[in-house]
Amino acid sequence: MIKDFKKINNTLNEKKKKQTLLLFFMLLIGMVFEVLGIGLLLPIITTIVSPEKIMGYKIIKELNLFLDIKSEVEFVKFSLLFLIVIYFIKSIFLLYLSYFQNKFISKLTVDTSDFLFKNYLNKSFIFHLNKNSSELIKNFQVEITGYRNYLVSFLQLLTESVLAVSVIFTLLYIEFKGTILVMLFSYYYLSFFINLPRKKVKNGVD
Secondary structure, eight states: OHHHHHHHTTOOHHHHHHHHHHHHHHHHHHHHHHHHHHHHHHHHHHHHHHHHHHTSHHHHHHHHHHHOSSSSSHHHHOOOOHHHHHHHHHHHHHHHHHHHHHHOOOOHHHHHHHHHHHHHHHHOOOHHSSSOHHHHHHHHHHHHHHHHHHHHHHHHHHHEEEEEEEEHHHHHHHHHHHHHHHHHHHHOEEEEEHHHHHHHHHHHHH
């Protein structure tokens, strides 16, 4: 992924590099929202099922005093409202992040198209005599399409990797043993089904 980032970075001007940094910063904020969304679920569930356990914490008592919450029912309502607000803000932010990514890719594709087009125009007259115009147009379209697909794939991989890492670390913090067991089970489960076709092919060849 680092090599891919360097390749993309070399094609960017200063303005686009700043927008790329902004995109990475927004991805980190998205990671924080994902961590909050998962990390708040267990306390909220505990609050609904056994509010007396949560109400006993010193920080919760201070929060209740500050917000003038006088009963467990009021605290449960406040907790649910807080969770809804967090998820609403997260949804809006992730929606904007998706819009920003698509806009960034589209603008970068247009700029790259202009660059390649000007590059072809600046070629010598001999170059154009020796090249078929349809071939140049085909190469132009292939290069732009390939670059766009490459950029989209890279950003999707980066986004999903950041979110996956944040979710895994949050789950490890909340329930370390359970998360490790699930990860190990998933690993062996996937390995079994990945290797199964290979064994069938090998047995068929033999």
